[in-house]
Amino acid sequence: xxxxxxxxxxxxxxxxxxxxxxxxxxxxxxxxxxxxxxxxxxxxxxxxxxxxxxxxxxxxxxxxxxxxxxxxxxxxxxxxxxxxxxxxxxxxxxxxxxxxxxxxxxxxxxxxxxxxxxxxxxxxxxxxxxxxxxxxxxxxxxxxxxxxxxxxxxxxxxxxxxxxxxxxxxxxxxxxxxxxxxxxxxxxxxxxxxxxxxxxxxxxxxxxxxxxxxxxxxxxxxxxxxxxxxxxxxxxxxxxxxxxxxxxxxxxxxxxxxxxxxxxxxxxxxxxxxxxxxxxxxxxxxxxxxxxxxxxxxxxxxxxxxxxxxxxxxxxxxxxxxxxxxxxxxxxxxxxxxxxxxxxxxxxxxxxxxxxxxxxxxxxxxxxxxxxxxxxxxxxxxxxxxxxxxxxxxxxxxxxxxxxxxxxxxxxxxxxxxxxxxxxxxxxxxxxxx
Numbered sequence: 168x169x170x171x172x173x174x175x176x177x178x179x180x181x182x183x184x185x186x187x188x189x190x191x192x193x194x195x196x197x198x199x200x201x202x203x204x205x206x207x208x209x210x211x212x213x214x215x216x217x218x219x220x221x222x223x224x225x226x227x228x229x230x231x232x233x234x235x236x237x238x239x240x241x242x243x244x245x246x247x248x249x250x251x252x253x254x255x256x257x258x259x260x261x262x263x264x265x266x267x268x269x270x271x272x273x274x275x276x277x278x279x280x281x282x283x284x285x286x287x288x289x290x291x292x293x294x295x296x297x298x299x300x301x302x303x304x305x306x307x308x309x310x311x312x313x314x315x316x317x318x319x320x321x322x323x324x325x326x327x328x329x330x331x332x333x334x335x336x337x338x339x340x341x342x343x344x345x346x347x348x349x350x351x352x353x354x355x356x357x358x359x360x361x362x363x364x365x366x367x368x369x370x371x372x373x374x375x376x377x378x379x380x381x382x383x384x385x386x387x388x389x390x391x392x393x394x395x396x397x398x399x400x401x402x403x404x405x406x407x408x409x410x411x412x413x414x415x416x417x418x419x420x421x422x423x424x425x426x427x428x429x430x431x432x433x434x435x436x437x438x439x440x441x442x443x444x445x446x447x448x449x450x451x452x453x454x455x456x457x458x459x460x461x462x463x464x465x466x467x468x469x470x471x472x473x474x475x476x477x478x479x480x481x482x483x484x485x486x487x488x489x490x491x492x493x494x495x496x497x498x499x500x501x502x503x504x505x506x507x508x509x510x511x512x513x514x515x516x517x518x519x520x521x522x523x524x525x526x527x528x529x530x531x532x533x534x535x536x537x538x539x540x541x542x543x544x545x546x547x548x549x550x551x552x553x554x555x556x557x558x559x560x561x562x563x564x565x566x567x568x569x570x571x572x573x574x575x576x577x578x579x580x581x582x583x584x585x586x587x588x589x590x591x592x593x594x595x596x597x598x599x600x601x
């Protein structure tokens with residue numbers, strides 16, 4: 168084919184590579200790319216929506232399982248546990264917090280005797296099974312979630328659904344810290360009972376009442392750090408990470424060097440200890456000694472015939488240490504005025520403590536090994552003296568025995584028992600296990 172001639176100039180026939188046609192192809196490619204980009208963005212947004220929904224449902228399942236596990240006391244019915252779980256779980260919201268999570272009875276909350284066992288609804292267990300049930304599982308789900316940007320594929324893909332599951336149980340709260348002191352059960356037939364006083368050493372040279380009181384106590388060196396470690400435990404929280412096994416090491420003597428550290432718990436700051444930041448005080452510093460508490464026992468609960476109110480009353484009033492003259496002690500080198508300290512109202516639970524118990528201390532002398540048989544709740548009665556030679560108590564330290572720490576009648580019962588693999592009355596707390 169020849170090009171035609173117009174006005175004396177040849178004219179070429181249009182070709183396939185002309186700019187107009189190229190512009191058309193580019194427009195089509197841009198359109199396809201935009202369609203694909205929007206599609207990918209839609210998938211990302213819709214998947215992100217589902218991911219957020221799953222996270223919201225996971226929160227609901229966790230809340231449900233923890234609340235339901237709290238009632239796994241082996242005495243409360245499974246219906247109460249299920250109700251607690253559903254109540255807590257449905258307080259959560261899903262789909263970008265737009266609606267409440269829905270949980271159903273007899274399907275959303277199931278129970279099992281073991282972690283890997285069969286989970287069944289409450290109606291599938293009998294009353295005889297109740298003491299054996301230790302795990303609860305909650306399942307939260309949301310079906311029929313519409314896609315925002317994948318509407319074109321909705322007919323083929325359908326709506327989406329997400330679900331989350333959580334399993335919880337209860338375990339002993341091992342957060343209790345022990346004082347670096349051990350107490351001795353006296354040889355049979357003698358016994359100690361709640362309210363009895365126990366002296367740090369017993370013998371004919373001890374002043375009353377320590378010349379007659381049965382049972383004594385000594386220092387425990389939990390970590391092998393000696394007196395410095397003991398002082399650190401007294402000003403701190405006590406020994407929280409107990410050594411593995413029931414055998415502990417004792418530390419010889421009264422460890423007079425620990426007196427200032429001991430006394431911080433009574434709000435008395437001296438030497439290296441300048442104030443509460445060096446060792447928090449108890450809510451009360453009021454001391455109980457044979458001088459001001461002539462009953463020589465039962466200082467925690469007290470009786471109507473006592474000259475002073477009991478310890479419970481004193482700490483409610485944030486009573487400060489009454490001074491050396493009134494207490495019959497020598498804690499400040501002869502200074503009868505109580506140390507200046509007004510921080511008892513901001514104090515803590517520092518004089519009620521848990522300590523290990525040894526059945527037979529007859530062979531304990533100096534640095535020895537002792538075997539812990541149980542844990543006791545004790546009350547630190549008074550500060551330690553700074554001069555045992557001149558002090559009326561001649562350096563004696565007296566504790567009040569309040570009972571076995573696992574006994575529900577002791578004020579320490581709710582603190583739990585120190586260490587691991589121990590059984591106490593409390594507190595048991597719900598924990599997530601899956």
